[in-house]
Amino acid sequence: MKSLSTPHRHRGKLIIVEGIDGSGKSTQISLLSRWLRSQGYAVAFSEWNSSPLVRQTTRRGKKKEMFTPTTFSLIHATDFADRTERYILPLMRAGAIVCADRYAYTAFARDVARGVNRQWVRNLYSFAIRPNIAFYFRTPLDVALSRILGGRDALKYYEAGMDLKISRDVEESFKVFQGRILQEYEDMIEEMGFHVIDATQSIEDQQKQMRAVVKREIGRSLRTQVLRAPVLEQNPEHASGAR
Ligand SMILES: Nc1ncnc2c1ncn2[C@@H]1O[C@H](COP(=O)(O)OP(=O)(O)OP(=O)(O)O)[C@@H](O)[C@H]1O
Ligand SMILES: [Mg+2]
Numbered sequence: 001m002k003s004l005s006t007p008h009r010h011r012g013k014l015i016i017v018e019g020i021d022g023s024g025k026s027t028q029i030s031l032l033s034r035w036l037r038s039q040g041y042a043v044a045f046s047e048w049n050s051s052p053l054v055r056q057t058t059r060r061g062k063k064k065e066m067f068t069p070t071t072f073s074l075i076h077a078t079d080f081a082d083r084t085e086r087y088i089l090p091l092m093r094a095g096a097i098v099c100a101d102r103y104a105y106t107a108f109a110r111d112v113a114r115g116v117n118r119q120w121v122r123n124l125y126s127f128a129i130r131p132n133i134a135f136y137f138r139t140p141l142d143v144a145l146s147r148i149l150g151g152r153d154a155l156k157y158y159e160a161g162m163d164l165k166i167s168r169d170v171e172e173s174f175k176v177f178q179g180r181i182l183q184e185y186e187d188m189i190e191e192m193g194f195h196v197i198d199a200t201q202s203i204e205d206q207q208k209q210m211r212a213v214v215k216r217e218i219g220r221s222l223r224t225q226v227l228r229a230p231v232l233e234q235n236p237e238h239a240s241g242a243r
Contacts, residue, residue, distance in 0.1 A: 004104060004122075004130045004192065011095035013223055014088070014129055014220050016103040019137030020178050021159050022144035023199045024206065026101055028137070031207050032214070033099040041222065042229035044091045048102030049141060051082040065163060069114035076107050077124045092129065095227030104128045104135075104172065105188060113180035114164065133217050135210060136185055136194035141175055143200055 008014070017025040029045075037043045049058060054075055061067050067075065090097050104125040111121045148155065157163070160170045161177025189196060195207050195213050214222075230241070 003073075004125070004128055008092065008129045010089075010092035010129070011227070012092035012101065013097045013133075013221065013226060014092060014131040014132045015097065015133045015135075015214070016100040016105075016224075017135045017137065018102060018105045018194070020139055020141075020144050020181055020185070022148040023137035023139040024147070024203070025137055027203060028135070028197075028206055028210060029099050029101050031203070032210055034096075035207075035211060036097055036182075037215075040055075040228050041059060042094075042096040042097050042227040043243060044087075044096050046083060046088055046098055046100040048100075048106055049076065049079055051079040051086075053082040054079045062158060067163075069111060069116050072114065073107060073111040073116050073121055073124065076111075080104060080125065081127060088129065095225065096228060096229075097222075100131070101132060103134070105134070105185070105192060108188060109181045109184035110206065112184050113161070113177060133213060134192060134194050135197055135213070137197050137199035137206075139199040141178055141182065145171070145174060145179065160164070 015029075018030045019025050033043045033045055037190045049055075058075055058079070061071075061075070071129050088100070095184070107121055107125060112118050145155075148159075155170050155174050157179075160174040162170065162173055162176060164173070168174045185194075188194065195210075197209055199206065
């Protein structure tokens, strides 16, 4: 399998987080990037589905239910390619630490859960840079569901997979759809070399484990290789993306 199997040779480091909706990814990656920044490293942040090139299209298409699973997949890949070439790659070349909230694995899990061919979607992302560290937040569905509903009133149409017409009941649909995504993530652990974090633990415990992994995996090159900078401002174009 070609996709994401070759280590990159850039000076910078790429750290990504993955997991189903509500697994705590954003919470953890933001704590981790703040920690790295506080040590004087140049840290940049990248979010899934945030490229200005396709944001409007995604929004409009979602509203009108214009996408098929394949066109959805292609749109996300376009978004990701734009972000890779214009944002992630230059930062990696410059030696920054890029922290990404969701990465190509989100497409591998979601698009396959929507019925897209596994190998086809992996091939589509063969240009992606292999992360130095990929964290996967393992979360039971009911935990994810209660965290999402604890933060807002209702599940979103696409996060519940309502477009797939699995069930007219939103919670039921969420469980089936996110259950499929969960299974795809589980099946990727070995293939992609995920560091599995038990996401039912406290925020602090998870963060401790992540920092230990970072020290172990890239501690040496952090001291010798990575760009240092007081603060590397977020690129405003990429700062606020939808999921
Ligand atoms: N370890 C934890 N224990 C309890 N609640 C948590 C924990 N981690 C995060 N939360 C809470 O769960 C909710 C979802 O967390 P967060 O937004 O970080 O998840 P996410 O994986 O980024 O979700 P999404 O995929 O929807 O962006 C938030 O309200 C957050 O405060
Ligand atoms: Mg999030």
